[in-house]
Amino acid sequence: MKSHTQYLTLNVGSKMEFLNITTEVEEAVRTSAVQEGLCLVNTMHITSSVFVNDDEHGLHHDFGKWLEHLAPFNPDPNVYHHNRTGEDNADAHLKRQIMGREVVVAVTKGKLDLGRWEQLFYGEFDGNRPKKVLIKIIGE
């Protein structure tokens, strides 16, 4: 069995943003030399996500508006008890649960086995600091 581990560091200069990381993950798969296996991609943080969806600007706008509606930002510690710790990012912990922590993608014939429109994204909900994404590939 082969395995390959790689870490990306991302620094998003705004509170919420979606970055396409498909190319970086494809490169990690090539480096791994795995032909048949599984590729895990996860954020190592609890206020961001890794997910698969469409690389379309309007949709990313819709995601932002929708997540703000479902889990609105509010620094008030009476609204979110988490903000009694001195943080103001409780909403980011909730948004990330909707969008997910990780994706697992099949590796087939040495490549990410993605559908035609599937692209991998890092979703930031509490930006303006460096964050890490883990890529782990196992197989043969």
Added chain:
Amino acid sequence: MKSHTQYLTLNVGSKMEFLNITTEVEEAVRTSAVQEGLCLVNTMHITSSVFVNDDEHGLHHDFGKWLEHLAPFNPDPNVYHHNRTGEDNADAHLKRQIMGREVVVAVTKGKLDLGRWEQLFYGEFDGNRPKKVLIKIIGE
């Protein structure tokens, strides 16, 4: 290490529906001859889901009503910017984030290691066209 890759093609004749695909995935595990490993099942599309829950008709009705409440269908491109592309399925991209893209199930003693009520479903949110589900099994 063994690996097995299989694709299902599904064509749902309505906008939203939930199909039990447990039998098809169990068959793929038998075909793989893997005794101990992991089985990834994911939709290859960005307006549908693979998830685990109960095979109960009333619950599926509740899922549909609930998802429509959280992420309502609306073709208006002022409501969802994604629909400025000429599509009308922005809501389906949102619904799929709630229900998830994939499941990973353990394979133990040659079988899917599921709890008593766990069943695998394909969740369609933008039907009336053929869609593919990927099954990837690795192990020994």
Added chain:
Amino acid sequence: MKSHTQYLTLNVGSKMEFLNITTEVEEAVRTSAVQEGLCLVNTMHITSSVFVNDDEHGLHHDFGKWLEHLAPFNPDPNVYHHNRTGEDNADAHLKRQIMGREVVVAVTKGKLDLGRWEQLFYGEFDGNRPKKVLIKIIGE
């Protein structure tokens, strides 16, 4: 390839609660003797979750309040058709979709490869009965 399978039994004495199971999963990784691989942790039930987030009491309060807002408990079978089966836990099936069924964590150098604040939780939404969590580790 090595593999290791372990089941935890949890019995939560309230309807909704979040239990930190990181130590139990770390122990399973040590027992497996896997150095490089993947660790799947999933609930075997359809009214509970396994997820990764922060071990912070205020945040868990916020999760509870937020989930109750998005998917309120209501035993009325006219509100949730699932409750026509004689159950009253339709809301728990919905809450679990938001929080997720499983997590997959990388195993690197013999340890769970978690970010600084990442902790694994069992999320119960229909407690007062014994439930099982599956841990499956594969790798080398």
